């Protein structure tokens with residue numbers, strides 16, 4: 001089982017996370033931002049990752065530190081759990097529809113951090129979640145995992161559907177990238193020999 005536990009405490013946030021990449025999509029998420037918690041549950045369920053996460057943050061400032069630090073911790077946890085990445089597909093992608101919305105996500109866990117993000121929302125807040133921070137979350141995740149990540153939202157009406165479709169596509173892309181291919185088991189998924 002590829003697992004990791006991270007505890008990260010700063011003057012701004014206090015986050016505990018345990019993740020099992022080879023899980024079944026069971027979760028226990030304690031999030032002070034309800035809609036963001038709903039998205040992390042969606043990520044667990046659709047990625048088949050077991051995630052237990054307790055999030056505390058200085059919401060009296062705004063949600064920035066809290067949401068960004070969740071991206072840092074999730075990225076760190078996946079990096080730690082993947083170890084030397086032997087045998088993994090390394091890359092993954094998914095195109096996910098949700099009613100009138102469509103999300104496109106692609107990921108390459110190749111050690112190089114880069115985010116391409118193209119998604120716009122009608123309202124600043126979706127439920128209690130500050131939609132401006134979605135890009136910061138994915139930037140932190142890509143940087144701390146060491147992954148190229150593309151997040152696109154070509155069309156959609158409902159902000160709820162748009163963000164949820166992004167998390168479903170993100171989860172399934174990560175599932176594909178983290179999964180092992182038995183023909184790759186003895187190999188590092190790179191001509192360099194190390195990623």
Ligand SMILES: [Mn+2]
Pocket residue numbers: 038160164
């Ligand atoms: Mn929903």
